[in-house]
Amino acid sequence: KAQADPLIVEKQPWSQFLGAGVDEAPYGMPSKFEAHVRRQDVPWLTADPISSVNFTPLHELDGIITPNGLCFERHHGGVAEIAPQDYRLMINGLVDRELVFTLEDLMRFPRENHVYFLECAANSGMEWAGSQLNGCQFTHGMIHNVMYTGIPLRLLLEEAGVKTTAEWLLPEGADASGMTRSIPMEKAMDDCLVAFKMNGEALRPEQGYPVRLVVPGWEGNMWVKWLRRIEIGDQPWHHREETSKYTDLFANGKARRFTWEMDAKSVITSPSPQKPITHGPGPMVLTGVAWSGRGTIPRVDVTIDGGINWHQARMSGPSFDKSMHRFYYDFNWDGKPMLLQSRAHDSTGYVQPTKDALRAVRGENSIYHNNSIQTWAVNEQGVAENVEIS
Numbered sequence: 001k002a003q004a005d006p007l008i009v010e011k012q013p014w015s016q017f018l019g020a021g022v023d024e025a026p027y028g029m030p031s032k033f034e035a036h037v038r039r040q041d042v043p044w045l046t047a048d049p050i051s052s053v054n055f056t057p058l059h060e061l062d063g064i065i066t067p068n069g070l071c072f073e074r075h076h077g078g079v080a081e082i083a084p085q086d087y088r089l090m091i092n093g094l095v096d097r098e099l100v101f102t103l104e105d106l107m108r109f110p111r112e113n114h115v116y117f118l119e120c121a122a123n124s125g126m127e128w129a130g131s132q133l134n135g136c137q138f139t140h141g142m143i144h145n146v147m148y149t150g151i152p153l154r155l156l157l158e159e160a161g162v163k164t165t166a167e168w169l170l171p172e173g174a175d176a177s178g179m180t181r182s183i184p185m186e187k188a189m190d191d192c193l194v195a196f197k198m199n200g201e202a203l204r205p206e207q208g209y210p211v212r213l214v215v216p217g218w219e220g221n222m223w224v225k226w227l228r229r230i231e232i233g234d235q236p237w238h239h240r241e242e243t244s245k246y247t248d249l250f251a252n253g254k255a256r257r258f259t260w261e262m263d264a265k266s267v268i269t270s271p272s273p274q275k276p277i278t279h280g281p282g283p284m285v286l287t288g289v290a291w292s293g294r295g296t297i298p299r300v301d302v303t304i305d306g307g308i309n310w311h312q313a314r315m316s317g318p319s320f321d322k323s324m325h326r327f328y329y330d331f332n333w334d335g336k337p338m339l340l341q342s343r344a345h346d347s348t349g350y351v352q353p354t355k356d357a358l359r360a361v362r363g364e365n366s367i368y369h370n371n372s373i374q375t376w377a378v379n380e381q382g383v384a385e386n387v388e389i390s
């Protein structure tokens, strides 16, 4: 007969004494046992935390929604602190009426709710030349997936009355970096949101409180935070973030620019270097996330032998346009080493490429838009490592 489990047969402290009351945490926090689930930076990546990035702990999350406190942050000039009463949004340039909105003015426009991923174009950028960072938090964690409440940008533009010559917009941030990007009018009129809520509550300061621009499916850099002004023009502005940055240098020295859409991509979040297998051979759950800036993810394939055999993963959870999708592959691990990969198919029929296939087209000078297949090598102990196979 097995030894009786003291956690079952003996009375434990949590059932002997009364617990904390309802007002212990007016704004609730995660369990203290989850303190390791946190955003993290890579100190050597940037010289200063004020113009830096930290990463979403994808390996600890499940489902498709990123909790607000775990959304990665990318600031070029630190977090702007703007009181709601001091907030203004200006629309100027090629419009019939130049307008300035207060936050209260914005609250009187019809609003919508949508779940979208935001991925920095530099996500996985450190992996171009070879596998480098040991964990999906660092290789793929410049992404979050949030339900936004916001006003269709189209409604604000209609209020201002865009002139027939208007072709481009320049959103500008109120932070010290004064970030700007040129956005074509067609996108603005299609699905951009001027958002003020994330996952039901006010935007977090790190995410642009009180108002940010949401540019579904397009690179995170365009999602201007602390949005203060939208200029309307007839040409792109060719500012820093669309010339020296966020362009892709090819092997022949030419550079691609205005590469706005984020290509279909996926990653296995568990097991992964920060989330080893701890339970030995037998039944196990492999899981990950996939997304595409061009639609939904109807299918993800998974291999555990480095691409010799592929298995169709089980998609679970809602499938929203330009949102993260969750996949699972439930199998019996034989305890032998594995080479894990996932491969996303998006609703346009596009299939996520291998690293070699992507490099064949793009060369090795790029930082941005690396959507290639990631490999984790798992050993007999269940320890996972970032590797590259060809």
Ligand code: MTE
Binding pocket: 071, 072, 073, 074, 075, 076, 077, 118, 119, 120, 121, 144, 172, 173, 174, 175, 177, 178, 179, 206, 207, 208, 219, 220, 221, 222, 223, 224, 225, 226
């Ligand atoms: N907007 C402003 N005003 N200032 C910034 O530094 N960073 C951009 C974009 N919008 C930035 C900004 C970049 S490069 C990215 S990837 C996203 O915001 C990051 O959004 P997040 O901090 O919510 O993750």
Ligand code: CO
Binding pocket: 074, 119, 120, 121, 122, 220, 221
């Ligand atoms: Co970015």
